[in-house]
Amino acid sequence: MKAVMYGAGNIGRGFVGALMSQAGYQVTFVDVDRELVGRLNAAGAYTLRVIESEGHRDTLITNVNAIDGQDGEAVARAVAECDLMATAVGARILPFIAPNIARGLKMRFAQGRPEMNIIICENLMDADRVLEGLIKKELTGEEVERFDRSVGLVEASIGRMVPIQTEEMRQGNPLRVCVEGYGFLPVDRDAFKGSIPEMSGLVPYSPFEYYLRRKLWLHNMGHACCAYMGMYAGKTYIYEAAAETDILLLTRAAMLESVAALAETYKVPVRNLINHMDDLLYRFTNRALGDTCARVGGDIRRKMAPEDRLIGAARLCIKTGIPPVHIALGAAAAVRQFLIEEGTAQDSAAAMDALKALSDLRPDDALTGLILKFYDLIRKGAPLSEIRLFAREEKHRLVGPVV
Numbered sequence: 001m002k003a004v005m006y007g008a009g010n011i012g013r014g015f016v017g018a019l020m021s022q023a024g025y026q027v028t029f030v031d032v033d034r035e036l037v038g039r040l041n042a043a044g045a046y047t048l049r050v051i052e053s054e055g056h057r058d059t060l061i062t063n064v065n066a067i068d069g070q071d072g073e074a075v076a077r078a079v080a081e082c083d084l085m086a087t088a089v090g091a092r093i094l095p096f097i098a099p100n101i102a103r104g105l106k107m108r109f110a111q112g113r114p115e116m117n118i119i120i121c122e123n124l125m126d127a128d129r130v131l132e133g134l135i136k137k138e139l140t141g142e143e144v145e146r147f148d149r150s151v152g153l154v155e156a157s158i159g160r161m162v163p164i165q166t167e168e169m170r171q172g173n174p175l176r177v178c179v180e181g182y183g184f185l186p187v188d189r190d191a192f193k194g195s196i197p198e199m200s201g202l203v204p205y206s207p208f209e210y211y212l213r214r215k216l217w218l219h220n221m222g223h224a225c226c227a228y229m230g231m232y233a234g235k236t237y238i239y240e241a242a243a244e245t246d247i248l249l250l251t252r253a254a255m256l257e258s259v260a261a262l263a264e265t266y267k268v269p270v271r272n273l274i275n276h277m278d279d280l281l282y283r284f285t286n287r288a289l290g291d292t293c294a295r296v297g298g299d300i301r302r303k304m305a306p307e308d309r310l311i312g313a314a315r316l317c318i319k320t321g322i323p324p325v326h327i328a329l330g331a332a333a334a335v336r337q338f339l340i341e342e343g344t345a346q347d348s349a350a351a352m353d354a355l356k357a358l359s360d361l362r363p364d365d366a367l368t369g370l371i372l373k374f375y376d377l378i379r380k381g382a383p384l385s386e387i388r389l390f391a392r393e394e395k396h397r398l399v400g401p402v403v
Contacts, residue, residue, distance in 0.1 A: 010162040011088035014177040032069040040066035046175035051288035079104020091124035102138030115194035117152035128153040152193035186211040217313035225330030227297035242284035246384035254326035304358040323398035332374035
């Protein structure tokens with residue numbers, strides 16, 4: 001069996017390509033890093049190191065080779081001949097790889113080969129539709145019909161956290177990839193054409209929107225809350241923030257709000273979501289990852305967008321009748337950090353302007369008022385213990401009497 005892994009970076013080598021190899025595929029990586037391509041071809045293997053606070057364990061990933069992404073003919077041949085394919089190149093790179101994929105599909109159609117599935121591992125909503133549009137622009141009408149019949153574009157939810165690979169992690173081995181232990185790959189069951197490949201860790205699920213939203217509005221949201229509150233508390237690393245009692249309690253409370261909203265919306269067992277939440281909070285404490293609050297909290301414009309991790313999760317809560325008190329606190333901490341990075345003075349008017357620009361929130365929006373309440377506490381430098389007590393009182397007020 002042959003597989004093509006388009007992208008030999010952290011997710012390509014550190015997760016999906018490794019799953020393919022361990023499932024028995026001969027894996028061909030495609031990458032524009034010629035030095036990396038040469039090293040993979042010379043070694044025919046690389047080390048996957050799972051790192052945890054207590055230590056690490058190494059696995060040799062074998063049966064691999066690589067192709068220079070600039071060699072369109074070689075890439076097309078690999079696509080034409082493979083049994084399974086995946087992409088992990090970054091959303092902005094998809095337009096550049098689509099012509100090579102289309103070229104390979106043209107060869108594949110001409111050779112009369114069977115169905116093929118492309119697992120799309122990109123941090124992009126509706127990634128399947130985006131890639132479909134890019135590929136179809138390169139195909140004829142007849143080829144588009146063949147594409148619709150025989151090519152599955154399968155979205156995936158990437159939950160494995162892979163740190164920036166430092167020289168210390170490589171320890172003189174440039175092919176080594178260090179990752180956390182989480183190894184599940186949820187994918188869209190309904191998108192496959194033909195049989196679903198047998199791979200350890202592959203989790204086919206329908207409706208897949210649930211996993212996409214769970215990743216964004218539980219995992220990413222909790223991670224962001226932890227990061228922004230960590231920065232407020234002067235923490236450098238995520239594991240330091242996650243170990244601080246007040247930050248842990250506030251982050252968990254925000255995640256519980258999302259748990260309740262997701263369970264109500266997608267009719268899934270609450271216990272499954274709570275188990276996932278607690279596992280995430282444990283994974284956040286992995287000091288070996290060396291993940292910083294600044295990295296996790298970076299790109300605030302994207303992370304405070306109307307449908308992204310903080311505001312999107314808060315709006316889902318409101319839609320399901322759950323007051324997003326602690327998520328609003330996370331958003332307030334994000335606004336504080338945004339104003340710092342923009343060099344803007346900390347005041348309520350600037351915070352309101354930021355919420356309007358970043359999140360399309362109006363002054364009369366209930367969520368706006370909730371965020372600004374917490375922002376005012378943060379602006380005044382209130383300790384997290386005081387903020388936590390205020391959040392508890394606000395939650396009690398908004399929930400009202402409970403039978």
